[in-house]
Amino acid sequence: MTMNLARSAPRHHAGRKPVSRVAAVLGYILAIGILAPYAIMIFVAFMPRTELFSPPPHVVPRALDISNFVIPWTSYPLPTYFRNSLIIASGAVVLGLLVSIPAAHALARIRFGFKPAVMLLLLVTQMLSPAMLIVGIYQEFRQFGLLNNLGAVIAVNVAFTVAFAVLILSDVFESIPLEIEEAAAVDGASRFRTLVSIVVPLGGPGIATAGLFLFAQAWNEFTLALTVLDDTELTPLSIGLYQFFGQFDKEWTYLFATAAMGAIPVIIAFVYMERWLVKGLAAGSVK
């Protein structure tokens, strides 16, 4: 099964085709349409709180106020929110890579019946979301005393996103020439040693992508955290933003300044992985 998704992307097309004016105009319109809502968010984030409510209503701020980016750090538990999000997201990277690297290596090298079963299991997890299973997850958490446990949140996040990591990595590892690994084996290296000293270094960019994906998904996760974490000391940023919105009488300027601060790291990560994303998500494929 070969889905030539992101991997194709032959750049030479750009050089061969003449520049299209129509495409340029439409492309810029597309870009503006995507950016507009976030521009509005940034406008509000920089608007002085009093200006937001002062008539006449307007969209673009008259004065810039960077205090919106500062005040939430002291008047709301932002450090706690960011800390918890960081724990959840980096925990997901560590756990996700620890389990997916060996699995991906195995899947890249196995040539018999067991493989489609694993692939199918992974594909099924990609179809499901924590939201769809939230009733069962909540019951499991209560049954085993996992409510308000960041480690358990990390495990669930990884369970639902690890399929992407495994699929990306097995593809990357498969492209490593078998001879290199066999040469290492002849030299007496164990399979584990081969993995650590040859496969992992050669698969570097793929591993980085898988890691970033795990990080971004866990950082942005909402439904699970909303349901199984109610200790305010454990609240991650996603839920913190929601509470800003609900409890404190819609402090829009603080909300959007905080949202902007929380979004930037993940956007940078996604731009870095752009070319890989489609492959991992669409090609839940049997090779």
Added chain:
Amino acid sequence: MDRSSQRLTLLAWTAPVIALVVGFVVYPLGSMIVSSFSRLSFSGLYKGWAGWANYDAILVDPALPMVIRNTITWTVGIVVGTMLVSICAALVLNEAFPGRRLVRWILVIPWATSLIITSLVFAWIFDSRLGTINVLGMNLGILQQQVPFLGQGWSAMPVLIMVGIFVSVPFATYVVLSGLQGIPQDLYEAAAIDGAGVLRRFWAITLPLLRPFIGLASLLNAIYAFNSFPIIWLMTKGGPVNDTQTLITYMYKLAFANDQTAKAAALGTAGLVVLMVLGSLYWITLRRSGGNA
């Protein structure tokens, strides 16, 4: 090390992933299905077998017709809208123009930004008092009075669907774009020599060759929309009344606001059946497109 023991090693290496998925995806899945056939106490403890009683309770729930209709509107609306926008966007991004790379990066933003942030931004844009649409509409004289877009049934669902499309377009566009880039350029050149115009080339070459990609993107999008919870929960909580309640938000409300866990489990299990159908279609499409996509 001989071949079979190598195989055993490799099998063992997939064990952690399988354990994690079984422990935190398969187990809750089973637990939900069992609950859907159980009598549960107010706090969710098992109190005995219930047969189909929870499913009967769902079937006679007066909100059910509304929930089903909304779920279909939501899912179909997002998929159709997303594909229309994405096919156009992919065709555009497949052409060469200055700044194309930048536009591709910008396209990633709605995907990378958490649904929480995007939903809250749109909640602000459509806010009944100070929202951008109302402010601009009044200032430009288009709106006579402020419209509570999210507060009334007829406008709330279209706004939610629009947000759903907005966040789905990036991924679908990338899938379609990768399909476009796999189409050999000489096909077009040959057709052009034969005198085929732009539209004819689109219908006769581009669209047929893109079909598997459009199919995959649509199915993944449908699965994703069907599963999606945060947009609706953050913007309307399924309201006003149940006007924007979908299967997943209604299930959440039953479980965590109404303490009707068993009934929620029955609804969730019904949702799983729908997902299984969509998933099988995806699997079939994927296998069928194997040779040529």
